[in-house]
Amino acid sequence: MAPPPPSPPAVSLKVLLLLLRVLTGVFLVIALIILSTNSVTIVSQGSALKFHFKDVYAYRYMLSAAVIGLVYAVIQLFFTISEFATGVKNPFNYQLDFYGDKLISYLVATGSAAGFGVTKDLKDTFLALVALDSTDPVDKFFSKGYASASLLLFAFICLAVLSVFSSFAMAKRN
Amino acid sequence: MAPPPPSPPAVSLKVLLLLLRVLTGVFLVIALIILSTNSVTIVSQGSALKFHFKDVYAYRYMLSAAVIGLVYAVIQLFFTISEFATGVKNPFNYQLDFYGDKLISYLVATGSAAGFGVTKDLKDTFLALVALDSTDPVDKFFSKGYASASLLLFAFICLAVLSVFSSFAMAKRN
Numbered sequence: 332m333a334p335p336p337p338s339p340p341a342v343s344l345k346v347l348l349l350l351l352r353v354l355t356g357v358f359l360v361i362a363l364i365i366l367s368t369n370s371v372t373i374v375s376q377g378s379a380l381k382f383h384f385k386d387v388y389a390y391r392y393m394l395s396a397a398v399i400g401l402v403y404a405v406i407q408l409f410f411t412i413s414e415f416a417t418g419v420k421n422p423f424n425y426q427l428d429f430y431g432d433k434l435i436s437y438l439v440a441t442g443s444a445a446g447f448g449v450t451k452d453l454k455d456t457f458l459a460l461v462a463l464d465s466t467d468p469v470d471k472f473f474s475k476g477y478a479s480a481s482l483l484l485f486a487f488i489c490l491a492v493l494s495v496f497s498s499f500a501m502a503k504r505n
Numbered sequence: 506m507a508p509p510p511p512s513p514p515a516v517s518l519k520v521l522l523l524l525l526r527v528l529t530g531v532f533l534v535i536a537l538i539i540l541s542t543n544s545v546t547i548v549s550q551g552s553a554l555k556f557h558f559k560d561v562y563a564y565r566y567m568l569s570a571a572v573i574g575l576v577y578a579v580i581q582l583f584f585t586i587s588e589f590a591t592g593v594k595n596p597f598n599y600q601l602d603f604y605g606d607k608l609i610s611y612l613v614a615t616g617s618a619a620g621f622g623v624t625k626d627l628k629d630t631f632l633a634l635v636a637l638d639s640t641d642p643v644d645k646f647f648s649k650g651y652a653s654a655s656l657l658l659f660a661f662i663c664l665a666v667l668s669v670f671s672s673f674a675m676a677k678r679n
Contacts, residue, residue, distance in 0.1 A: 387626050388626055388629075389622030389625065436611070437610070437665065440611050441614050441615055443615070444566075444614075449627070452561050453630060455562075460635060495607070498676070502675055
């Protein structure tokens with residue numbers, strides 16, 4: 332006789348998972364906006380230099396991690412809402428959750444780490460090596476860098492928690 | 506009637522897990538040696554400047570991720586070998602594997618990302634802003650940075666694979 336199908340997760344757990352999916356998307360959208368609009372003009376000894384987030388490779392990596400993470404979050408949000416509505420979870424989704432949450436959490440975590448790492452050291456180097464007429468533009472540029480890296484960190488925390496639950500869900504299903 | 510205890514994993518799987526644990530430790534030891542011995546003297550317009558890995562915050566984070574990862578790898582190696590010898594796995598170890606592999610894989614992944622991110626951008630900035638008598642020291646310094654970040658990446662891949670297996674092992678046990 333086939334083992335009884337796993338009992339569906341409690342409603343409160345479902346709501347928590349949905350909330351984490353929404354938060355992940357919100358954090359990544361805000362990070363994308365802040366990062367992609369991050370450009371300043373740095374004046375050094377009278378000459379002006381336009382500085383854009385793309386000039387920092389780690390910020391490019393952070394941006395791609397946020398874009399891929401956001402696409403994944405939207406797809407998962409769609410599945411989670413349809414699951415809510417129908418009360419049925421497609422068997423494939425257990426695998427998608429398990430591997431997707433794990434993979435994307437690594438991607439977003441590394442995007443955040445690259446962002447934090449470069450922001451701290453590059454700002455120190457700029458302030459030490461460039462004779463700036465004013466440090467405000469540099470402060471503004473790297474503050475936005477910190478802000479985006481922090482938002483990716485929050486998104487990563489949501490994804491890491493989701494990853495634990497998707498492991499338990501797969502365990503329960505097996 | 507209590508469900509039968511889960512059948513022990515095949516010997517080949519056990520050997521694979523042991524190999525991944527050993528590889529993780531080896532990668533992290535080599536990364537630690539390369540990183541902690543990374544210091545150069547940069548000569549710019551006649552004045553010499555001693556540059557040490559500690560001068561780059563992201564490298565400090567990379568070093569701490571490697572140290573913590575190595576301590577974890579050694580502890581897990583001890584458990585894995587004793588499991589091999591006795592054929593018995595302590596129930597606590599399923600949890601240690603599941604949460605440990607997940608947490609440490611995130612730590613090592615972010616250490617590697619911070620290392621890669623800062624190395625690329627800081628090297629470009631140095632070469633652009635500092636009038637160097639010779640670029641060799643800078644090349645050497647940041648090549649070691651890349652080498653350590655790559656070794657952390659390899660260690661992370663081992664830990665990520667281990668994390669998948671420890672999720673399955675916990676699923677099987679439940």
